[in-house]
Amino acid sequence: xxxxxxxxxxxxxxxxxxxxxxxxxxxxxxxxxxxxxxxxxxxxxxxxxxxxxxxxxxxxxxxxxxxxxxxxxxxxxxxxxxxxxxxxxxxxxxxxxxxxxxxxxxxxxxxxxxxxxxxxxxxxxxxxxxxxxxxxxxxxxxxxxxxxxxxxxxxxxxxxxxxxxxxxxxxxxxxxxxxxxxxxxxxxxxxxxxxxxxxxxxxxxxxxxxxxxxxxxxxxxxxxxxxxxxxxxxxxxxxxxxxxxxxxxxxxxxxxxxxxxxxxxxxxxxxxxx
Amino acid sequence: xxxxxxxxxxxxxxxxxxxxxxxxxxxxxxxxxxxxxxxxxxxxxxxxxxxxxxxxxxxxxxxxxxxxxxxxxxxxxxxxxxxxxxxxxxxxxxxxxxxxxxxxxxxxxxxxxxxxxxxxxxxxxxxxxxxxxxxxxxxxxxxxxxxxxxxxxxxxxxxxxxxxxxxxxxxxxxxxxxxxxxxxxxxxxxxxxxxxxxxxxxxxxxxxxxxxxxxxxxxxxxxxxxxxxxxxxxxxxxxxxxxxxxxxxxxxxxxxxxxxxxxxxxxxxxxxxxxxxxxxxxxxxxxxxxxxxxxxxxxxxxxxxxxxxxxxxxxxxxxxxxxxxxxxxxxxxxxxxxxxxxxxxxxxxxxxxxxxxxxx
Numbered sequence: 322x323x324x325x326x327x328x329x330x331x332x333x334x335x336x337x338x339x340x341x342x343x344x345x346x347x348x349x350x351x352x353x354x355x356x357x358x359x360x361x362x363x364x365x366x367x368x369x370x371x372x373x374x375x376x377x378x379x380x381x382x383x384x385x386x387x388x389x390x391x392x393x394x395x396x397x398x399x400x401x402x403x404x405x406x407x408x409x410x411x412x413x414x415x416x417x418x419x420x421x422x423x424x425x426x427x428x429x430x431x432x433x434x435x436x437x438x439x440x441x442x443x444x445x446x447x448x449x450x451x452x453x454x455x456x457x458x459x460x461x462x463x464x465x466x467x468x469x470x471x472x473x474x475x476x477x478x479x480x481x482x483x484x485x486x487x488x489x490x491x492x493x494x495x496x497x498x499x500x501x502x503x504x505x506x507x508x509x510x511x512x513x514x515x516x517x518x519x520x521x522x523x524x525x526x527x528x529x530x531x532x533x534x535x536x537x538x539x540x541x542x543x544x545x546x547x548x549x550x551x552x553x554x555x556x557x558x559x560x561x562x563x564x565x566x567x568x569x570x571x572x573x574x575x576x577x578x579x580x581x582x583x584x585x586x587x588x589x590x591x592x593x594x595x
Numbered sequence: 596x597x598x599x600x601x602x603x604x605x606x607x608x609x610x611x612x613x614x615x616x617x618x619x620x621x622x623x624x625x626x627x628x629x630x631x632x633x634x635x636x637x638x639x640x641x642x643x644x645x646x647x648x649x650x651x652x653x654x655x656x657x658x659x660x661x662x663x664x665x666x667x668x669x670x671x672x673x674x675x676x677x678x679x680x681x682x683x684x685x686x687x688x689x690x691x692x693x694x695x696x697x698x699x700x701x702x703x704x705x706x707x708x709x710x711x712x713x714x715x716x717x718x719x720x721x722x723x724x725x726x727x728x729x730x731x732x733x734x735x736x737x738x739x740x741x742x743x744x745x746x747x748x749x750x751x752x753x754x755x756x757x758x759x760x761x762x763x764x765x766x767x768x769x770x771x772x773x774x775x776x777x778x779x780x781x782x783x784x785x786x787x788x789x790x791x792x793x794x795x796x797x798x799x800x801x802x803x804x805x806x807x808x809x810x811x812x813x814x815x816x817x818x819x820x821x822x823x824x825x826x827x828x829x830x831x832x833x834x835x836x837x838x839x840x841x842x843x844x845x846x847x848x849x850x851x852x853x854x855x856x857x858x859x860x861x862x863x864x865x866x867x868x869x870x871x872x873x874x875x876x877x878x879x880x881x882x883x884x885x886x887x888x889x890x891x892x893x894x895x896x897x898x899x900x901x902x903x904x905x906x907x908x909x910x911x912x913x914x915x916x917x918x919x920x921x922x923x924x925x926x927x928x929x930x931x932x933x934x935x936x937x938x939x940x941x942x943x944x945x946x947x948x949x950x951x952x953x954x955x
Contacts, residue, residue: 502951510950514943518935525735525934531921532912535817537864538857541803547865551795554771556788563784 350410352376353385357427359466368467372474379481381440382413382420385470391426399424399431400590408586413437421445423473425595432461433592442580442589444484445477448492450591453480461595469595491577601643601698602673603635603836611674611695613837616715616896616915621833632833643832647704672697684808687753687832687840696836707842708892709830711758713822715751715838715896715915722749722898722913725920729911734934737927744904751915753840753894754811757847758802758824759854760888763862766795768880771873792870798862802891805850807843811897813853815912818921822895826916830894840894847890859883 352372353365360368372383384407388394391402403424407413413420419438425431434454436445445453456476460469483490580589603612603621610625612635620629670679675693686702689695703709723746730741769792776785802824806816828834862883870876896915901908904925911922 502947502954506950506954507947510943510946511939513946514939514941517942518937518939521938522735522931522935525733526926526931528733529735529924529926532812532814532818532910532923534814535820535857536860538800538803538854538861539864540821541800542798542861542865543801546799546801547796548798549794549796549866549869551766551793552869553793555791555793557791558789560787560789561784562787566778566783 355387357387357389364467368470375478380414383477384422387425390428399433399592403433403435430594432595435588435590437588444481446491446580448578449480449490458595494578496575600670600673602695614834635833636831643700647701684841684844686842687835698832698835702842709894710891711827711893712830712834713826713895713916714834717918725913729920735926735930740904744902747903748901750899751838752897754897755807755843756804756893756895757807757850758804758891761800761885763798763858763885765862765866766882767866768793769876769878771876774874794866800858803854805853807845808841809844819912819914819919855885858885
């Protein structure tokens with residue numbers, strides 16, 4: 322009897338476990354989740370729709386999660402929180418769970434951008450994430466929340482568009498040794514110095530010669546003394562020329578900065594204060 | 596020949612009178628009495644007319660003496676009887692012996708009578724102070740110049756000027772371009788539009804001054820412009836005592852070219868200024884002609900100051916109405932070199948530091 326009861330309890334626990342896992346796996350966050358009450362319903366809805374549309378278009382999720390204090394959810398820092406949210410709720414799209422999430426904690430004004438997946442990390446390079454953050458931080462500093470989140474969503478779309486075209490936003494780092502101040506630079510400074518010196522002395526010399534004959538008489542034109550009788554501007558022809566500018570891809574002797582993957586989940590962060 | 600000259604004397608004490616720019620009245624050097632220009636004009640009208648007639652009579656008589664042969668004229672001072680030798684054009688001077696201001700009304704009467712005069716507003720002391728101030732803030736002026744040089748001569752002169760009115764007719768054509776560039780991806784498209792621009796019109800000028808005295812350097816007279824013509828007064832010899840004055844020795848036709856050139860240049864500038872909104876504008880045709888009106892003959896006040904330093908004369912002119920002072924100054928070669936070296940070195944050093952910080 323005791324044995325039957327134990328088996329029944331184990332079965333029940335197993336069932337409960339399965340139910341929990343299933344519930345957790347099916348739990349889905351919206352694209353924009355505001356638990357700090359920064360956005361109106363309309364703003365949140367509109368942002369969410371735009372994020373959903375971009376996520377669909379590039380098969381790479383764009384998410385925003387705003388909380389009062391991230392410490393209520395995780396032990397660690399804002400990066401831990403964003404990473405946990407991304408993975409716990411099964412965010413991301415496609416096989417490699419491509420996505421980017423902006424996590425914000427209002428108490429200490431912390432933010433973190435976390436990119437994940439092959440395409441996610443390709444599109445959101447370290448430089449790209451820096452630029453993305455710069456695009457919304459000025460809004461947040463003015464407490465323009467809706468404007469900042471819109472910048473995040475729209476610029477995420479732009480980064481994904483560039484990546485889809487094979488041109489992710491990245492920073493060129495030259496492998497050539499850095500240029501140092503040398504003889505040529507000194508020569509340039511000297512030439513500029515000599516020209517400035519010459520111009521200064523020439524101006525001073527001009528001050529010494531003030532007895533000069535006048536060649537104009539503009540001071541003797543009375544008010545209304547100019548009468549323009551003919552004023553015609555006749556178009557003759559138009560010449561259009563085009564030329565191509567050298568693309569950065571042709572560069573040699575350097576490399577793009579790329580993305581530094583950190584953490585155990587294969588994602589990359591850019592975090593700070595707003 | 597004493598009757599050709601008028602000495603304006605104080606009706607109270609017969610002392611010499613001079614025109615005072617500050618009060619606008621004639622003042623007696625001795626008793627301090629002052630009289631308005633109208634009062635003195637009324638008192639001396641008959642005497643001035645008689646002096647002018649006496650001069651006309653002498654000129655008609657055709658008598659000549661050694662002075663006339665030299666292009667000079669000899670008069671006798673009515674106060675002390677001394678002989679005054681003046682230029683042919685002198686109209687107001689002072690006796691070098693007794694110091695009395697002497698006017699030659701015949702030089703400024705009838706056809707030679709100026710239409711207007713701007714009386715002196717500023718005196719000798721103001722002219723000296725202006726020169727002292729002029730030396731300041733000139734880093735290239737040799738220190739010894741301001742220390743050692745002193746004014747050799749300072750004289751207030753009513754300089755004869757022609758004031759020209761006129762209208763310039765300008766007809767000009769230009770070729771203009773407007774360029775815009777648009778970058779799409781890695782392609783830059785430049786569009787250049789060409790235009791034929793035509794402008795024609797008139798520009799009116801009023802009272803462009805040209806000095807009518809050969810003695811006065813044109814550059815100095817031009818550079819002290821402008822005068823405030825609101826203060827032009829109908830001419831009277833009563834403004835002259837205490838100053839020098841010359842009648843014109845260059846007629847209106849001889850001087851008109853300078854005024855016309857200035858008018859033509861200005862009209863062309865004003866037409867060109869109406870062509871705007873283009874990337875580049877270059878004139879292709881220019882026709883400017885000037886129709887000039889009857890010139891006005893006026894005497895304008897000028898303080899002439901001359902100094903001598905290192906064996907060279909320096910001439911300065913000050914507008915006797917506005918106080919604008921001009922004149923060429925010597926340049927210290929050493930100071931010019933020091934400034935050149937200092938500025939060049941300073942700029943080179945600052946640029947080098949900035950560039951080094953930026954590059955490293």
